[in-house]
Amino acid sequence: MTKIETFDSVWDAVADMSGQAASLRARAEPMRPIAAVIEGNDWTPSEAAMHCGVAQPRIDDLLRGRVSRCCLDVLVNIATAMGRRVHVELQAA
Template sequence: MNKSKTERHASVWDALADTAEEAANLKVRAELMRKIASLIQDSGWTQAAAAEHCGISQPRINDLLRGRISRFSLDALVNIAASLGQQVRIALEVA
């Protein structure tokens, strides 16, 4: 009988990341990407129009809307949110 060891993680980010710090960064970037994508979709913009509003290229908007998290730094996402007139707030919580 072959028993395999199954790892359990607190979140998908913990499973994907090598460190707790990297997992925390992925989680924040994913949340910010979801909120930006929601703003874009709620506005009814085409990808080209969204790119113009965000000050980035249409392919970058496509990456954002498809959730390609590895292509966006936290800094880039904060800048995109600001270009949409949004303020990013940070709250610290005990992990």
């Protein structure tokens, strides 16, 4: 019989180390509201890229939920270009 592993979050399941899981989680959090702004403005990926000052493939990765291909500093820059502010909070584990 195979033992079934359980995890606190999907990020813990897909990452090899807790630091990697934390990084994936931190990047995923701003991706959802950024995608919502893009969809709320009815921007195509090329329009969103133009508004945000990034290449269209970055927007495509963001909209497809490819967390591993999005880096936090670029997500902060995109949010800022959209007139949004990103807040980072440290919490006790």
